[in-house]
Amino acid sequence: MTGISSTPQWKALEADAAKLTRVPMRDLFEGDAGRFGRYSIEAAGLFLDYSKNKLTDEVVDHLLALAVAADVEGRRAAMFAGEAINATEDRAVLHVALRAAATDAYSTAGEDVSAAVRAELKKMKGFCGRIHQGVFKGYSGKALDTVVNIGIGGSDLGPQMAVAALQPFWLGGRRTFFVSNVDGQHLAAVLDEVDPERTLFIIASKTFTTQETMTNAKSARAWFLENGGGEGDIAKHFVALSTNTEAVAAFGIDKENMFQFWNWVGGRYSLWSAIGLSIALQVGFHNFEKLLAGARRMDEHFKTAPLAQNMPVMLALICVWNRNFIGASAHAILPYDQHLARLPAYLQQADMESNGKRVGADGSVVAHATGPVLFGEPGTNGQHAFYQLLHQGTDIVSADFIAPAISQRALGDHHEKLLSNFLAQTEALMRGKTEAEVRDELSRESKTNAEINALAPHKVFPGDRPTNSILMERLEPETLGGLIALYEHKIFVEGVVWGINSFDQWGVELGKVLAREILPEIAAAGEEKPQAKAHDASTNGLINKINAIRRKGG
Numbered sequence: 048m049t050g051i052s053s054t055p056q057w058k059a060l061e062a063d064a065a066k067l068t069r070v071p072m073r074d075l076f077e078g079d080a081g082r083f084g085r086y087s088i089e090a091a092g093l094f095l096d097y098s099k100n101k102l103t104d105e106v107v108d109h110l111l112a113l114a115v116a117a118d119v120e121g122r123r124a125a126m127f128a129g130e131a132i133n134a135t136e137d138r139a140v141l142h143v144a145l146r147a148a149a150t151d152a153y154s155t156a157g158e159d160v161s162a163a164v165r166a167e168l169k170k171m172k173g174f175c176g177r178i179h180q181g182v183f184k185g186y187s188g189k190a191l192d193t194v195v196n197i198g199i200g201g202s203d204l205g206p207q208m209a210v211a212a213l214q215p216f217w218l219g220g221r222r223t224f225f226v227s228n229v230d231g232q233h234l235a236a237v238l239d240e241v242d243p244e245r246t247l248f249i250i251a252s253k254t255f256t257t258q259e260t261m262t263n264a265k266s267a268r269a270w271f272l273e274n275g276g277g278e279g280d281i282a283k284h285f286v287a288l289s290t291n292t293e294a295v296a297a298f299g300i301d302k303e304n305m306f307q308f309w310n311w312v313g314g315r316y317s318l319w320s321a322i323g324l325s326i327a328l329q330v331g332f333h334n335f336e337k338l339l340a341g342a343r344r345m346d347e348h349f350k351t352a353p354l355a356q357n358m359p360v361m362l363a364l365i366c367v368w369n370r371n372f373i374g375a376s377a378h379a380i381l382p383y384d385q386h387l388a389r390l391p392a393y394l395q396q397a398d399m400e401s402n403g404k405r406v407g408a409d410g411s412v413v414a415h416a417t418g419p420v421l422f423g424e425p426g427t428n429g430q431h432a433f434y435q436l437l438h439q440g441t442d443i444v445s446a447d448f449i450a451p452a453i454s455q456r457a458l459g460d461h462h463e464k465l466l467s468n469f470l471a472q473t474e475a476l477m478r479g480k481t482e483a484e485v486r487d488e489l490s491r492e493s494k495t496n497a498e499i500n501a502l503a504p505h506k507v508f509p510g511d512r513p514t515n516s517i518l519m520e521r522l523e524p525e526t527l528g529g530l531i532a533l534y535e536h537k538i539f540v541e542g543v544v545w546g547i548n549s550f551d552q553w554g555v556e557l558g559k560v561l562a563r564e565i566l567p568e569i570a571a572a573g574e575e576k577p578q579a580k581a582h583d584a585s586t587n588g589l590i591n592k593i594n595a596i597r598r599k600g601g
């Protein structure tokens with residue numbers, strides 16, 4: 048579908064966008080009492096209001112026609128059927144199988160995967176039970192109440208986000224730390240906080256070859272051995288989550304202490320697998336099961352709801368509309384819940400590693416824009432940082448506002464204030480403030496004409512900034528599961544419409560290869576290195592500059 052932009056459905060949307068250029072969104076709300084009802088969907092414990100987008104019924108019809116032209120339903124069926132839709136890696140994409148009901152049977156290449164998933168979940172459950180009951184003990188006989196998860200990308204961001212999001216569900220006395228960066232300061236700071244006798248290290252890596260994770264894992268192992276643990280105690284303090292049994296064994300982790308997953312689970316879609324062990328240990332396996340159940344509800348909805356009432360499909364089509372026809376090049380994720388502080392970072396990988404592609408399935412360069420730049424911060428913090436640009440900048444930035452109606456930690460009127468900000472921002476972004484309104488306001492403040500003329504342009508808000516609002520009753524394991532699955536399927540649908548493979552990530556390779564080449568050229572502290580010559584002038588110059596500093600400072 049590289050040629051989606053030459054289809055009549057695409058052209059119809061271009062014409063719609065041109066027609067709507069001079070129609071302010073506030074006018075679309077005027078005299079249309081049914082807009083909120085028509086442009087909202089409820090599913091899996093979530094409520095989506097997408098009415099504050101520049102949409103008309105005609106646009107929605109054309110977007111749905113575009114989804115049909117791109118064969119969203121066919122591709123969705125192929126994904127659920129375990130076909131190798133990740134063509135460049137010849138892999139199925141079956142993260143839905145990780146949260147399947149006990150009666151579901153998923154398979155790929157003629158092989159049932161559900162039994163293996165259930166067996167691994169059972170193993171995780173048993174392990175969590177033994178840790179929580181203090182049966183699985185550290186080398187000195189103490190219970191392991193601290194977890195250090197060492198992983199990066201999908202082996203870090205998902206569990207880290209979920210553990211933070213579910214803070215009210217943490218089991219008393221348990222702590223979880225996440226170490227991802229190869230910058231040794233990250234690991235060092237965490238090791239300062241933990242007691243080797245009571246710490247379980249989880250080495251999380253799909254490939255078990257990732258430089259950052261392997262470096263941190265080796266340093267953690269060395270620290271453990273230097274701080275009281277012996278070689279024979281490694282099995283009591285180190286477990287691995289991986290698809291690579293041989294590499295895990297080569298690292299010295301017993302097969303019994305390995306929790307496996309499979310190559311049909313993409314790294315950024317893996318928190319439902321063994322990669323979620325740190326979540327289950329921190330909130331209890333029963334809550335991890337609720338997280339899976341929430342995602343399963345969204346999967347069911349995605350699989351069965353008609354396109355027009357399908358939350359992930361509509362969210363994706365709106366993103367396509369804003370990206371390709373309204374001109375939004377960036378998309379903000381704005382959770383109005385402090386516990387969702389890591390959601391933007393998690394979705395950055397999920398979305399940008401999936402849809403940051405420029406080549407279609409047939410290998411030709413696509414003729415349309417694909418994934419936007421994603422960023423975000425929890426509200427209300429972002430309001431005092433980058434919202435200025437959202438309101439009055441020269442670029443259109445679309446945004447998802449996400450909030451629970453009820454806080455898990457009610458404190459005075461904090462949540463009412465938080466929600467009023469959430470609502471005010473989406474209203475302001477949609478309505479804006481016209482020059483006439485500004486002038487009227489300034490004259491009521493008794494400003495002179497000269498003052499009004501000087502100030503008015505600065506106080507105008509163009510409005511027409513597209514937003515979606517996603518509500519839930521409370522942020523809890525089920526709703527979190529539904530929310531993450533919503534975004535996973537949304538990303539998939541966008542990729543289908545754009546005609547790209549959302550499940551590979553070749554774009555991360557080049558930098559990794561070059562870093563391996565450059566590593567031996569970096570001087571150890573105090574070391575004299577020959578002048579770098581193999582690169583471009585900038586890279587050579589920077590290597591030489593760094594080495595000169597390190598030689599003197601060593």
Ligand code: F6P
Pocket residue numbers: 199200201202251252253254255256257260314315400552555
């Ligand atoms: O470099 C990108 C990436 O491959 C991600 O896709 C992945 O989530 C991350 O690295 C970590 O990979 P692994 O789990 O194999 O260590």
